[in-house]
Structures are given as structure tokens and as C-alpha cells.
Amino acid sequence: MRTVEVEVVPTSSLGDRSYLAHDGEVAVVVDPQRDVDRVLTLAGRLGVRVAYVVETHLHNDYVSGGLALARTTGSRYLVAAADEVGFDRVPVTDGDEVTVSDRMRLQVVATPGHTFHHLSYVLHGPDGPVGVFSGGSLLFGTTGRTDLLGHRHTHALAAHQHRSVRRLADLLPDGAQVWPTHGFGSFCAAAQSDAPESTVGRERQVNPALRLAADDFVEQTLAGLDAYPAYYAHLGAVNAAGADPIDLTPARRADAAELADRIADGQWVVDLRSRTAFTSRHLTGTLSFGLDGPMATWLGWLAPWEAPLTLLGESEEQIAQAQRELARIGVDRPAAAATGDPGEWVDGVEERLVGLPRATFADLAAARAGAPPAGLPGVDVLLDVRLGNEWRTDHVEGAVHLPLADLPDRSDEVPAGTVWVHCGSGYRAAVAASLLARAGRTAVLVDDDYGVAADAGLPVVPGEPGP
Incomplete structure (x- = not known):
């Protein structure tokens, strides 16, 4: 049987x-x-x-x-x-x-x-x-x-x-x-x-x-x-x-001029590459939501509902994967997409390509001590974008807490100056740093595991109990 x-x-x-x-x-x-x-x-x-x-x-x-x-x-x-x-x-x-x-x-x-x-x-x-x-x-x-x-x-x-x-x-x-x-x-x-x-x-x-x-x-x-x-x-x-059947037909392709127009219009132009690739070189005004993490969850959470999304990926496979993941949460059709290398998204205008400083918690400790490693700026603000329960468990002393989900609507609350931003592992911090950079702020991504912060020499203190 x-x-x-x-x-x-x-x-x-x-x-x-x-x-x-x-x-x-x-x-x-x-x-x-x-x-x-x-x-x-x-x-x-x-x-x-x-x-x-x-x-x-x-x-x-x-x-x-x-x-x-x-x-x-x-x-x-x-x-x-x-x-x-x-x-x-x-x-x-x-x-x-x-x-x-x-x-x-x-x-x-x-x-x-x-x-x-x-x-x-x-x-x-x-x-x-x-x-x-x-x-x-x-x-x-x-x-x-x-x-x-x-x-x-x-x-x-x-x-x-x-x-x-x-x-x-x-x-x-x-x-x-x-x-x-x-x-x-x-x-x-x-x-x-x-x-x-x-x-x-x-x-x-x-x-x-x-x-x-x-x-x-x-x-x-x-x-x-x-x-x-x-x-x-x-x-x-x-x-x-009763949901409509899923539509995974390829998104319409956008050229460099259209991408520039969408960015200038303040639309969400999303870079699906890894945060390592994004920090190395990306198109000014784009946002880091790598497919190597919970892209759909955070993009669906942060982007205004039904706002046009433009997807940038290294390959057609990346765009197709992103479309599938977004459709699962009701984001049915991207407005446009582009593939290839960032150089192809600017039509040779290299000035529109920038990097994003990337650091470890050890680098942060050194910078806070007044000796930032070569190529990294000093620390005016340390921004922790983890969830409330994570912050209440413990956090780096002197950090400012603003959960990533609140950042798009409350970025004006981030104190002035150069912002070093961290989360639990680097993914959310990359999203936050790209949002801050798009808003004209100087941001440094702490791309590191929060569990090593204390060993790196940073004072970690318990938070207040939750409500």
C-alpha cells in the first residue's frame, strides 16, 4: 500500500x-x-x-x-x-x-x-x-x-x-x-x-x-x-x-535617458545587485535592494504602494527573479527594467556613477576614536536601523535609533553630518545608506555582523524595556 x-x-x-x-x-x-x-x-x-x-x-x-x-x-x-x-x-x-x-x-x-x-x-x-x-x-x-x-x-x-x-x-x-x-x-x-x-x-x-x-x-x-x-x-x-493570475512576462526595457528621467522625477529605481557591487559603483539616485537578501519584503514595505518601480540587474535572470518575488506580494508589474553593467545605464556619462563608503565595526571603533581608516570619513552620527526589539535588547552606546521602515518618512530626523549606518548584518543598512545618499546625505555603510561590535571595541549597552 x-x-x-x-x-x-x-x-x-x-x-x-x-x-x-x-x-x-x-x-x-x-x-x-x-x-x-x-x-x-x-x-x-x-x-x-x-x-x-x-x-x-x-x-x-x-x-x-x-x-x-x-x-x-x-x-x-x-x-x-x-x-x-x-x-x-x-x-x-x-x-x-x-x-x-x-x-x-x-x-x-x-x-x-x-x-x-x-x-x-x-x-x-x-x-x-x-x-x-x-x-x-x-x-x-x-x-x-x-x-x-x-x-x-x-x-x-x-x-x-x-x-x-x-x-x-x-x-x-x-x-x-x-x-x-x-x-x-x-x-x-x-x-x-x-x-x-x-x-x-x-x-x-x-x-x-x-x-x-x-x-x-x-x-x-x-x-x-x-x-x-x-x-x-x-x-x-x-x-x-480573488487574486488575478500572476503575470511574469518580461518588463519593458528602459534606456539610459529614461533611467535619468525617472531618477530626476524622484521615482524608485532599484539596484538588485549585491550591496558589495552597489557600494563599488552605482547609478546616482538608485537604491540598493540586493537579491541576495529579503528584497521583496523590504522593497514592498518601504516603497509607496503602487508607486512605479524600475529594476536594474546584471542579467535577465535577476530581473525575472525580482518580478516573481514582487508579484508574490502584490507588486505586479515593474514600470521598466534595465540589465548589464552600471556603465551601460549612464550611456558613458561616468560622472553619474558613484560609490558608497563601506566599513566594518572595527573601522567604526577606530573612526570614533578619531583615527578613521584611510578613505573613510569621520563619524558625526551613528544610525541604527534595526527593529525596536533588537534595539531594546542592546545597542551601541551613542547611536541614534530609527528603524529602516520609518526612514523614508522620517529621514529629516537624522542629525546633520556624516552618517555611519548599521543593522544586524548589513542588508538593511545598505538600503538605508542608499536612501540617505539619494537624499543628499553623506553615508557610510557598516557592512558587518552586529555580534562583533563589542569585540571591535564599541561600548554596547542594554536598551529600555519595550512597552
Whole structure:
């Protein structure tokens, strides 16, 4: 007899996972991302037919591909009956059971907390429960955050989350697998975990929802919440209405004159190359959002919603990858794109190409001591662009804190002078430095791991407790 198997379809750039469960013939897909070609390719390779597509919730952190996949495959689309949607679906509610095949069955479990109508799906095989697709409920070592529906609901949803996770643990044996959608870097998680997999038994040992009393869990959860991407506000409505199929046709190409016009107009012209390449040489007025980091998350967060974006990359592959990642969060079509070397983006006008000073924490310590390394300016301002919880844990003494998400609207609050800017590893600091440079400020990128700051001789002090 064929066994039930579960394939993971990761989207590491957003910190999410989709799943394809199958018995060798029939499959069910859970929480598919918008670019469903990956799922179709996987199903084809496995030789299975997608019979069901299910949603744990109408996601805030990406545009769902569920409707498009269901229509493409002719499968049944399961969505919570309590969700008001603009398309035909199979409404499901707590206690429903769905027979996928004679070897595979889904049990629908209401698990409110991440959202009010959140569902989990227990997967049963021939020998009983195999695991649970827990969406934004039970995650690896944590739970889904409870503040995405607004502050007024956060406390109530946190209490729901505690009950929901405990209900799942009561329903399932210790050996049952846990298959969450979030928790691999997604801001939908209340905290982060680096565990590659987990079981209900493991979660009993490590998960706060299963170790803490309800009041303690709610207090801890609310204290740990931090900012989340601004584009989340748009995606629930997009998914409830029914997203259009993804459009990955190549973006229109822009020449050097058009790029100059877009930059002069104050538009977001985005350099997708690594920050090392950007600091070496880039087109004046462009912004660093390298594809070697969470480009879509930060670009979608910082750029005005529906503002025209122009993408610059070394190759057609880079532009295509960026288009795919941006479309996942509802940024459907770039206004234009260009590829090649920065010299090709200025039509030979080398004066429009500049570099960006790049330093380490050891360089920063030397500069603060009055002896900046050759080629680096002195320090007038040290800007820390990490999140609030990171700052409150500890920070370099004397630094100014302005989270990266706030920088576009609050750059006038950065004190005058040369700004050295750092984050946790360099990616966010590169974005911030490029934003400051575009605004006419002199910026130095501290491209280094924050964990070495104290060893480099910089005084690190604890921050104030969070609210």
C-alpha cells in the first residue's frame, strides 16, 4: 500500500512554506503561493493529480495562488466558511472531514488566533493522523502573530491562539508532524526559530503556548510583537476578492535617458545587485535592494504602494527573479527594467556613477576614536536601523535609533553630518545608506555582523524595556 507523503514547497525569501501531500496518485495542496507553476511542476514530476487546494487563512504576507491553482487544475478549493470571499469555493468549518482518496483524509480544525477564521488541517493516512497543516497557528517553537487585524483585536486573538495550539496538541500524538506555513523568517511569526522540522512532541517541550499558562502566554506574546511590513494591509483584501493570475512576462526595457528621467522625477529605481557591487559603483539616485537578501519584503514595505518601480540587474535572470518575488506580494508589474553593467545605464556619462563608503565595526571603533581608516570619513552620527526589539535588547552606546521602515518618512530626523549606518548584518543598512545618499546625505555603510561590535571595541549597552 502506498504511504502518504508530504512535499515542501519553500519560499525562503518571504519565510513561508506551501505543501503538497499525496498518496502517489492524488494530491492536496496547502497554502500555495501565487506562482503556482512551481506546484504544477512538482505535481507533474510526481505524477499526481491535484484534487484539492486548501487555505488555512487568507494570508497577509503574500498573494495566494489558491484560486488560480484550483481553476487551473479543476480541483476543489477549500476556504473557511466564515470568510467573505468574491469567488466560488467549498466552504469548510470546524469538524468537517474531507476524503481526498481512499488513503488520505483531512480533518478541519478551527484554530483562531492568527486570524479569527483560521483553520488547521489534520492529515490522516491509512494508519491514523500523520501531521497537521497548521498555517499561522502552531509554528516551530512559536505561534503566528496576533496583531495583524489591528490593535483592538490583539489581546483577544492571543488568547485564542493559546487555546488553539493546545487543542491541536490534545488532538494529535507526539509523533505527528507539524507543517506550518509561517515561521521561517516571515514577519507573520510572533518569534523566529531555526528548526528545520518539528513534531507535536517536540513542541510540547519548547513552544510557549504549550508551556505557559494563558495569561503568561498572552503577556509574553504581546511584549514580543514588533513592526511588520506595510504591504500586509493590502493582501487580505486581495485574497478575499480573488487574486488575478500572476503575470511574469518580461518588463519593458528602459534606456539610459529614461533611467535619468525617472531618477530626476524622484521615482524608485532599484539596484538588485549585491550591496558589495552597489557600494563599488552605482547609478546616482538608485537604491540598493540586493537579491541576495529579503528584497521583496523590504522593497514592498518601504516603497509607496503602487508607486512605479524600475529594476536594474546584471542579467535577465535577476530581473525575472525580482518580478516573481514582487508579484508574490502584490507588486505586479515593474514600470521598466534595465540589465548589464552600471556603465551601460549612464550611456558613458561616468560622472553619474558613484560609490558608497563601506566599513566594518572595527573601522567604526577606530573612526570614533578619531583615527578613521584611510578613505573613510569621520563619524558625526551613528544610525541604527534595526527593529525596536533588537534595539531594546542592546545597542551601541551613542547611536541614534530609527528603524529602516520609518526612514523614508522620517529621514529629516537624522542629525546633520556624516552618517555611519548599521543593522544586524548589513542588508538593511545598505538600503538605508542608499536612501540617505539619494537624499543628499553623506553615508557610510557598516557592512558587518552586529555580534562583533563589542569585540571591535564599541561600548554596547542594554536598551529600555519595550512597552
